[in-house]
Each structure stands twice: as structure tokens, then as C-alpha cells.
Amino acid sequence: MILHLISDDKFADYAIRQFYGVSNNSHFVVILDSETEIRHIKQIDKVEIVILNSSEYRELLTNLSTYSAIVVHGLFFSWQEQIILAAPEHIKIAWVFWGGEIYGRKEIRKKYLSTLSKFVLFLKNTKDTRKNLLNNTKKYFPNKLTFKRIHYCLTDVEEDFKIVQARFNPNIMVMWYNYYSIEETTGTLRFSRVKGNNILVGNSGTLENNHLNIFFRLRKFNLNHSKIIVPLSYGENWIIHFLKKIGLLFFKENFLPLTDFMEREEYNKLLLSCAIVIMPHYRPQAMGNILTTLWLGSKVYLSNRNPLNSYFKSLGIHIFSIENDLKPSNRKALLPLEKEMVEQNRKILMQQYGLENVMKKTKLIVNTLSE
DSSP, X not given: OEEEEEOSSTHHHHHHHHHHHHOSOEEEEEEESSSOOOOSOSOGGGEEEEETTSHHHHHHHHTGGGOSEEEEESOOSHHHHHHHHHSOTTSEEEEXXXXXXXXXXXXXXXXXXXXXXXXXXXXXHHHHHHHTOGGGGOOOOOOGGGGGGOOXXXXXXXXXXXXXXXHTOTTOEEEOOOSOOHHHHHGXXXXXXXXXXXXXXXXXXXXXXXXXXXXXXXXXXXXXXXXXXXXXXXXXXXXHHHHHHHXXXXXXXXXXXXXXXXXXXXXXXXXXXXXXEEEOOSSSOOHHHHHHXXXXXXXXXXXXXXXXHHHHHHHTOOOEEHHHHOSTTOTTTTSOOOHHHHHHHHHHHHHHHSHHHHHHHHHHHHHHHHO
């Protein structure tokens, strides 16, 4: 039996469907600080809810030896680290790499911020220091030594694995995994195609999105009636508030911040209006958004500094460079992606991220962890 440690997050249902789709050899557990209501997990009947430090939690720790492996989905909570360290040596530990648990660390984070984002962070830290609030807003990160207990890093991006291997555990191994399949992420819109002329910028309200660089760049274009759509339903409150002010200042009524959580189907319908998608991250991020919008036929821009740029190009997918292509002198910069390119992208995406391949990779993980 494989123990899956999940949180109340939108990714949980993808994992539940995938792992139960190849085997009944999985036990999904979500640990809560208190008896709070589950908000995001839909398949709650397939999940055991355990309250932190309860008798059930202590029993879970005691019975870890009954599992062949533990899969930790993200690594953002102290209870995840506690369970990893409490597991007997013969238990295989696999960790689904989410990104923030590595890229969000202070010693790494600034590498993936643009100069403008670094300046905004500097001003924020200065203000916090004056108010003596800095120590009250620290995020949790697991001890670096904990990563040495992990056997497998589950990711579809080689750059993620290389960073973990170089900085935290030279002996860690990689297995291909992604929560998203094309069929699941596009849902009922699988056979639809982008029709609007709006522009999507970023995927969340964090500095790593480097929004300001794109805001300044887009100001140089004649945007006509295109809406600048910016997802801000999660992230850091102070940057969300800041971006809303700047966006309205720059683009007036053409600025559309998305501050409320949207269900996938509703969000995908909005994506159908976005002929242009700009993801200004310097690190691998927003994979779900990128896969979905590529499939729907958007022209997707990534930074040259983002390893996903070279990754998608290595697959043969048509991806465009923010630095090289997104400029007013390029007359095609804001024109829709050509039909032939859309079809080529779809063919490659289905081969790599179609449900058949995703499930094949998931089965390989289950077999490896069950040995």
C-alpha cells in the first residue's frame, strides 16, 4: 500500500483519479490543523481526514511501517516533514515537486525575480522592517537535510530535478509525473479553440510572475480593445493589492484582475478569449495554464530565462520569446497563432500529456514504489 499525503488543494483530485485509475494500492490522507471544512477536494469519499496531533495522527505515525512507500504531494507543512522523518528506513519516499518549496527559499528566490520585482521586494522588506513585521510573515520551509531522506522526485521538468539534486540530495532519482492530462485540463472544451483577442498575463499574485515587466512592455503596444486579464485569486495579498493599483493605472477599463477563485470549466471559458498568453516567470511555473492555453490555440510567450521555454521547444512546440518576440516592432506579436501551428502543438501535446501517456507514467510510479 502507498500512502499519499495530500493537502486540501485543486491538485488532489487529479492525483486521486490517476493513482486509483491504475491501482487500488493507494491510501490518500489529508492532515488538518482542526476540524475545518474541506473546500477543494471533490472526491472526499476516497480520502481519510486526520486531525493533526490527534490519536488518529499518532496511530498513522505508528503504522507507517505497513506501507511500501509514501508519496508527499508538495512539501509545505511541518507535518509532512515529520512523517517523512518518522518513516522507517525501508519505506520509499517520493515527493511530487510543486516548486514553491524550493524556489521560494530566500537563498534561491531572488534568482528568479526580474530587476523590477527585486526592487518591489526591497521596498516591501524595508517597509516591513520599519513596522517590525518581517519576522511575523515567515513561510515554512523543510530542513534541507530532510530532502536526503527522499528517494524520488516526481516532476516532468528536468530543471526542477537538477536543482534538487545539486542543492539538496545528489542521490535522489527522478520519475516523470504531472497532475495534468490534456483531456482533464480542457474538459468539455477539448474541441474548442481560442476566438477572442484578450491577453492573459501570469497565473497568480506573486513576485515570481514578474508582472511589472510585462505591464511596462504592453504599454508600448496599441492594444485596441484587448483586455489585460491577470489571475490574482491566490498569492501574496500585498502584491495582489499593488498589482491591482498599477494595472488600473496603466490600462484603465481594459485591466481585468481575477481576484475570486474560479472553477476549472469557468476559467477555461475565459481562456478561450485569450489569443495571447504571457507567462513572465523565470522558473518553471504555471504548467496547467500553459498546457491548456497551448491546446486551445493561444500564442504563448515565455521568458528566455525560463527552462520551460527550451523544454517545450525541444518537444517541437511553437513557443514565443518575451525578450525576442514581444515588442512593437514585431507586427505579428499580438496576432493569433497560425492554424497550422495550433494543430502541430496539439499533436505533440497529446503524445506527451495525453491521458494515455500520463496514466502509463503513473503506473510506472506505482510499480516502482510497490516493489
